[in-house]
Amino acid sequence: MAHTFSHEQRLDRLAEVAVQIGLCPVPGQEVVMNAPIEALPLVRLITEKAYKAGASLVTTLFHDEASRLLRFQCARNESFDRVAEWLYGGMAKALRNGSAWLLITGDDPLLLAGQDPDKVARFNRTTWQAFMAALRPIFSFEINWTILSYATPAWAQAVFPNDAENVAVGKLWDAIFAASRVDTADPIAAWRAHKDALAAHAKFLNEKRFAAVRFRGPGTDLRVGLADDHQWLGVWLAKNGVSFTPNIPTEELATAPHKDRVEGVVRSTKPLCYQGTLIERISMRFAGGRIVEANAEKGADLLREILETDEGARHLGEVALVPESSPIAKSELLFYNTLYDENAASHVAIGQAYSPCIANGTALSPAELDAKGANHSLLHIDWMIGSPNVDVDGISADGTTTPLMRAGEWV
Amino acid sequence: MAHTFSHEQRLDRLAEVAVQIGLCPVPGQEVVMNAPIEALPLVRLITEKAYKAGASLVTTLFHDEASRLLRFQCARNESFDRVAEWLYGGMAKALRNGSAWLLITGDDPLLLAGQDPDKVARFNRTTWQAFMAALRPIFSFEINWTILSYATPAWAQAVFPNDAENVAVGKLWDAIFAASRVDTADPIAAWRAHKDALAAHAKFLNEKRFAAVRFRGPGTDLRVGLADDHQWLGVWLAKNGVSFTPNIPTEELATAPHKDRVEGVVRSTKPLCYQGTLIERISMRFAGGRIVEANAEKGADLLREILETDEGARHLGEVALVPESSPIAKSELLFYNTLYDENAASHVAIGQAYSPCIANGTALSPAELDAKGANHSLLHIDWMIGSPNVDVDGISADGTTTPLMRAGEWV
Numbered sequence: 001m002a003h004t005f006s007h008e009q010r011l012d013r014l015a016e017v018a019v020q021i022g023l024c025p026v027p028g029q030e031v032v033m034n035a036p037i038e039a040l041p042l043v044r045l046i047t048e049k050a051y052k053a054g055a056s057l058v059t060t061l062f063h064d065e066a067s068r069l070l071r072f073q074c075a076r077n078e079s080f081d082r083v084a085e086w087l088y089g090g091m092a093k094a095l096r097n098g099s100a101w102l103l104i105t106g107d108d109p110l111l112l113a114g115q116d117p118d119k120v121a122r123f124n125r126t127t128w129q130a131f132m133a134a135l136r137p138i139f140s141f142e143i144n145w146t147i148l149s150y151a152t153p154a155w156a157q158a159v160f161p162n163d164a165e166n167v168a169v170g171k172l173w174d175a176i177f178a179a180s181r182v183d184t185a186d187p188i189a190a191w192r193a194h195k196d197a198l199a200a201h202a203k204f205l206n207e208k209r210f211a212a213v214r215f216r217g218p219g220t221d222l223r224v225g226l227a228d229d230h231q232w233l234g235v236w237l238a239k240n241g242v243s244f245t246p247n248i249p250t251e252e253l254a255t256a257p258h259k260d261r262v263e264g265v266v267r268s269t270k271p272l273c274y275q276g277t278l279i280e281r282i283s284m285r286f287a288g289g290r291i292v293e294a295n296a297e298k299g300a301d302l303l304r305e306i307l308e309t310d311e312g313a314r315h316l317g318e319v320a321l322v323p324e325s326s327p328i329a330k331s332e333l334l335f336y337n338t339l340y341d342e343n344a345a346s347h348v349a350i351g352q353a354y355s356p357c358i359a360n361g362t363a364l365s366p367a368e369l370d371a372k373g374a375n376h377s378l379l380h381i382d383w384m385i386g387s388p389n390v391d392v393d394g395i396s397a398d399g400t401t402t403p404l405m406r407a408g409e410w411v
Numbered sequence: 412m413a414h415t416f417s418h419e420q421r422l423d424r425l426a427e428v429a430v431q432i433g434l435c436p437v438p439g440q441e442v443v444m445n446a447p448i449e450a451l452p453l454v455r456l457i458t459e460k461a462y463k464a465g466a467s468l469v470t471t472l473f474h475d476e477a478s479r480l481l482r483f484q485c486a487r488n489e490s491f492d493r494v495a496e497w498l499y500g501g502m503a504k505a506l507r508n509g510s511a512w513l514l515i516t517g518d519d520p521l522l523l524a525g526q527d528p529d530k531v532a533r534f535n536r537t538t539w540q541a542f543m544a545a546l547r548p549i550f551s552f553e554i555n556w557t558i559l560s561y562a563t564p565a566w567a568q569a570v571f572p573n574d575a576e577n578v579a580v581g582k583l584w585d586a587i588f589a590a591s592r593v594d595t596a597d598p599i600a601a602w603r604a605h606k607d608a609l610a611a612h613a614k615f616l617n618e619k620r621f622a623a624v625r626f627r628g629p630g631t632d633l634r635v636g637l638a639d640d641h642q643w644l645g646v647w648l649a650k651n652g653v654s655f656t657p658n659i660p661t662e663e664l665a666t667a668p669h670k671d672r673v674e675g676v677v678r679s680t681k682p683l684c685y686q687g688t689l690i691e692r693i694s695m696r697f698a699g700g701r702i703v704e705a706n707a708e709k710g711a712d713l714l715r716e717i718l719e720t721d722e723g724a725r726h727l728g729e730v731a732l733v734p735e736s737s738p739i740a741k742s743e744l745l746f747y748n749t750l751y752d753e754n755a756a757s758h759v760a761i762g763q764a765y766s767p768c769i770a771n772g773t774a775l776s777p778a779e780l781d782a783k784g785a786n787h788s789l790l791h792i793d794w795m796i797g798s799p800n801v802d803v804d805g806i807s808a809d810g811t812t813t814p815l816m817r818a819g820e821w822v
Contacts, residue, residue, distance in 0.1 A: 043475070055490075062475075067455055079462070082467045084441075089501060097497070
């Protein structure tokens with residue numbers, strides 16, 4: 001596949017999109033970045049552009065998956081109950097003080113596949129709970145933040161297992177650059193047009209004031225009641241007044257379910273990769289908003305572990321609609337990476353609801369948000385339930401049904 | 412130069428020395444590592460060996476000099492008064508809670524050479540003061556810690572400016588591996604023998620109970636009074652009971668000067684590389700222990716800035732004797748790296764005194780240490796005053812003079 005732009009130019013454009021469209025740091029704002037060590041070239045470009053945009057200080061916390069694996073291979077059993085509280089606590093402090101936050105993902109979806117499940121479970125419990133706790137200002141949209149991905153060799157090999165490493169990495173970059181609109185003549189202009197289209201679509205859904213959306217397909221008949229005063233969002237505004245884009249790429253229109261008004265059964269349509277472990281073919285039953293049955297053909301133990309996090313982990317915090325015509329869905333690839341897979345299919349998330357999905361939500365107290373049905377939890381985990389075989393209807397308060405998606409496409 | 416061992420084997424042996432001789436983590440102890448991102452291969456080996464030695468958790472904070480330079484090139488002026496307090500505060504918390512600490516150095520000694528001196532000064536003041544403050548448990552020897560180096564390309568090119576990068580890196584690794592005794596048949600045994608020799612030499616000096624040491628050479632006639640109950644140390648014991656080796660390599664015998672009993676003039680014999688800036692041909696005059704005149708032919712502004720840190724920055728906190736026959740000195744290289752240059756020449760340090768250099772010092776309060784003449788400061792910066800042209804005498808309380816070093820060599 002020939003390109004107008006070199007890899008270096010495309011990476012530079014991706015960094016520009018990450019800063020100008022994604023993060024949008026304001027002059028004088030600090031930036032905290034989390035990145036896999038392989039993403040160093042992108043980290044440097046983002047660092048440069050964030051400083052040029054006026055960031056006062058850019059600090060990157062690199063993580064090394066090989067070192068993480070060495071822990072599983074060499075550390076004593078007690079290690080897996082330990083977590084660097086001092087580091088997550090420091091990060092939490094930075095975010096509470098108003099730092100913008102940027103995450104680069106690119107994890108090996110199979111990193112921990114062969115490791116002791118008990119150690120993996122304890123590692124997840126301690127490490128990811130500490131990480132999620134540090135991210136509270138993100139979940140409550142206090143500050144501007146964004147997530148994008150870097151094509152690491154391990155991730156690329158999981159997506160393209162039959163290709164040589166360099167071929168796989170090249171293909172994954174092609175998919176990332178295309179989905180992130182950096183191959184267009186003017187990526188920033190392309191993104192502005194895309195955000196306008198998402199905003200117009202959200203406006204349409206908001207004017208309908210649906211009481212619920214219903215998903216129907218193989219193994220799925222789920223009615224997701226929506227929170228009172230819910231808002232469908234395609235563009236996002238943080239409490240600090242900054243308009244930003246939480247995901248690069250993004251194709252979703254998302255809102256907050258009512259935590260107590262979800263009924264029926266649902267089956268996942270893509271695997272969920274959670275911190276180096278795959279959870280596949282999830283099936284769940286909801287009653288009164290609560291997950292009363294949960295299973296998975298692979299990774300069921302980890303799924304049950306996740307649901308034990310807190311009561312909010314057993315309720316939905318997000319429902320999002322993504323058409324099959326989205327550039328990522330059209331690639332027909334399975335990315336084993338939530339950022340990509342969730343922007344290729346309609347999805348729900350267990351856990352924390354995002355306050356901007358309630359009208360005036362960032363100004364409301366936790367109790368006020370709770371009264372409107374917005375869910376509260378330490379975690380927020382998206383998983384995919386849309387496919388060309390799943391239909392979606394909007395259901396009004398009077399019971400009127402409006403077809404929204406047929407065969408995975410907007411009606 | 413042919414070697415018995417491959418680069419990978421030598422790096423593995425260096426990691427083994429760093430963990431078994433340098434850091435000596437105890438089972439269940441956390442480890443915090445600071446490293447340049449280029450040192451990743453060594454970081455992974457040390458991580459593996461630290462876990463095998465029983466470390467509960469190994470966390471590495473990587474720093475990227477290219478990102479640091481981008482800050483100088485792109486950030487707004489106000490950036491240089493900012494520091495990631497949240498990160499240094501987190502690190503300080505880990506060390507206060509008993510983590511072992513390992514630092515890998517390999518900085519480009521010329522990184523900030525072309526940058527605005529005002530920004531460099533403000534950067535040093537904020538960043539390095541925050542770093543030094545986090546290192547208080549190190550300076551007071553609460554915990555076991557060690558420093559070693561990694562041959563980064565930028566550092567290697569500074570040491571071997573006339574060689575191609577790969578040749579320079581190879582030569583620097585040869586020097587590092589030789590000085591770190593990893594080319595011997597059994598590096599751990601070689602280190603134990605070396606530490607025994609240093610301990611025996613320290614015992615000799617301690618039995619002499621000198622009141623002062625005197626350095627004489629071109630531009631130097633300095634009498635360094637020693638602290639009451641001073642101890643010369645070649646091997647070190649932390650307050651947590653762990654015997655460790657703070658520097659890999661190490662050739663010095665060090666003790667604490669009396670902060671108020673240093674008199675005369677002194678000239679540096681090697682450049683001091685301080686965080687990307689060189690300070691060359693330092694000359695100082697001491698009266699009553701205090702630096703009353705200070706100059707440098709290059710980097711004088713930064714030197715004056717350093718001396719303004721606090722009152723303790725104007726007094727000595729360490730004096731150390733290193734023979735010209737040390738393997739590092741014999742290499743006749745100028746490393747622009749304190750770890751290497753200070754182990755190739757006798758030196759002094761301005762700033763904080765190390766409490767183990769006072770008998771029973773780690774058990775004494777700051778006030779008790781002060782009463783014995785041990786200096787106190789936020790910083791500790793070594794600089795070299797020894798050379799083949801500098802003689803050293805021990806001076807007893809009764810005025811008797813004992814020649815210690817002639818032409819840079821032990822008498």
